[in-house]
Amino acid sequence: MATKVHMEALSPTMEEGRLVKWTKHEGDPVKSGDTLAEVETDKAVMELVARADGQLLKVVVPEGTTVPVGNVVAWIGKAGEKVDGAGSQESGAGAAKSAPAAAVSKPAPAPTPVPKPAPTPVVPAPVVAQADATRIKASPLARRIAKESGVDLKLVHGSGPGGRVIKRDVEGAPAAPAAATAVATSPRTTPDARRTGVAYEDVPLTQIRKTIAKRLATSLGPIPHFFLTTEIDMERAAEAREALNKQLGEEGGKISFNDIIIKAVALALVQHRACNAWFQEDHIRYWNEVHIGMAVAIEDGLITPVIRNADLKSLREIGAESRELAGRARNRRLKPEEYTGATFSVSNLGMFDIDQFTAVINPPEAGIVAIGSIVAKAIPDGERVVVRRRLRLTMSCDHRVIDGATGAVFLKTLKQMLENPLAMLL
């Protein structure tokens, strides 16, 4: 009797796969373990291998087609054997669709095209020891869970001794169960966890996160940076600033662009906790509080005093505090607690006429934004050309914590806030 070849779950989160290429064709002899096709998962292009010996009798799914996990994509059997129905019931026409591989996580319904960060090293597909496909070391419990949930143990990376697959590997769950219960829900999509009275939440590293961390860290120095740049129209922010400073008048305490940017960054971080995080040895600490480090150049170096709870402070408070901190920083009068504990940083070289630059992340923070000069530029506006004050801003991301799309949606929020400062009042 012929054996069905299914679209397999080749990553823990894969729900569908795109059949990129058939490496075997109808009529080819196949052996168990042979690569039949290349399949694009939500993360990488992986190999779909044969689970039976015989001949590839029929290919049901053409190249380029995306089908849900579990659907029949081909049949293996004896030469000349008839195949009934060719699995059409299961891979009904409606089920197949060609869709781009979804981003790993969707923190917000982002209609913007997700920029593919060019410098991001591609995570290679986890290579499975296919030579030894018959003997898999797994705890009895892991075997049972895998069987019940339809996970293929061959495709699971075992984290136990000698590569033993254990419960946490098949569940993709964090190791310390007690700590895990509180964070089992996606940590990245709950910005409202803020102000629960808890300063931060320690989220143990998941398997994939550990793998990404390990691979990326060895690829580009201790911290695998990548950079996202966006250009922001600062016309309305500039107008708002002028109006506010007029209002403050003789009271003093003028508001700078830097103050506005710090406030906007803080508010955007509240909405994107995934970027407000520390990379720690074996876990990621997602901060519910927002403390912004502000890079200040001093005589023989650089220091980053911290504006604590910047999201909760008014522009005027931020302005006063940043001036005061920067002043004492230059005089070397900062106490250690005043320049440590930031959850994210801002570095501004705009005053030096730098159009755009990339800043180096201040560990253990996972991100920093680099602010260039605000420059008047000629911008097409329909049929006309108008002159607008524009700012180029580059975010450096620690790829162990922040993925391209995660950083991009954060930047989008930040851009919206700066282009429409009233949004900060919401």
Place this chain on the structure above:
Amino acid sequence: MATLTYRDALNQALREEMQRDPNVFLMGEEVGVYQGAYKVSRGLLEEFGAQRIVDTPIAELGFAGIGVGAAMGGLRPVIEFMTWNFAVLALDQIVNSAAKMLYMSGGQINMPIVFRGPNGAALQLSSQHSQAWESWLAHIPGLKVVAPATPADAKGLLKSAIRDNNPVIVLEGEMLYNLKGEVPDGEHIVPIGRADLKREGTDVTLVCHSKTLTVALKAAEQLAEQNVSAEVLDLRSLRPLDEAAILESVKKTNRAVVVEEGWPHAGIGAQIVDLIQRDAFDDLDAPVQRITQADVPMPYNKLLERAAKASPEKVVAAARRVLYLD
């Protein structure tokens, strides 16, 4: 409910059972005039007289044999050994007479006898006086073996032992006699063969009995600080063993560490591991770990003795191993 020491809980059980049944009597070295080497029989000679509180010569095999004969004749003797280290001299009566009588008489002769006394190491009593005998005794069909860890369990299990028509071994602890705890007044019976969940948890089961309950509870506290939720199961009875309770807990936590005072080779823990691997195989996420006394005669040297014993730190390390945390 009164707060009593383990010693006084045993004393209360003896007194209540002797008041309840005139066939119950206590016999052993120094149990009468001296009121017990560990004062478990305090006040009993005065209340019940020398016919029922019987001082014996230093002759364990002899008075154990008298006890066996008395039980065959219809009395309910309680034989106190000054420690179980001395009871090895009486093993012939315990193993060959008491444990076999019901079987070899074709069910005609009951053996309602209790052998009790302190078991395991105290402090710096050296190799010959620091031994844990439960695996020897629980090995024998025909015997029941209990090892209470708390005053309430001591009272409840001794009462059950005295009322049982089979020979019951009660393993006490020199280091437990001063332990205080709440003890229900009057008719408090703990059935033989029932384990007790002393602490609930979700991540790992710590199986223990007698003095290792304290070790396991301390380990559970340390583990809680490391975000590991440990369940502590006090066996209380070693034969019969509450297999259902062990399996239920392991099926919940998927991991187990067995803690005992005795040596590793052919110890009680080996029996429990056998049960778990056989009947909870598909629920195990890691090989079961055992914490025992080191496989050596107990050293006299204080530091070596401490190093040889089961400790909370050793249990914590084993729990972390089964959780793959290290």
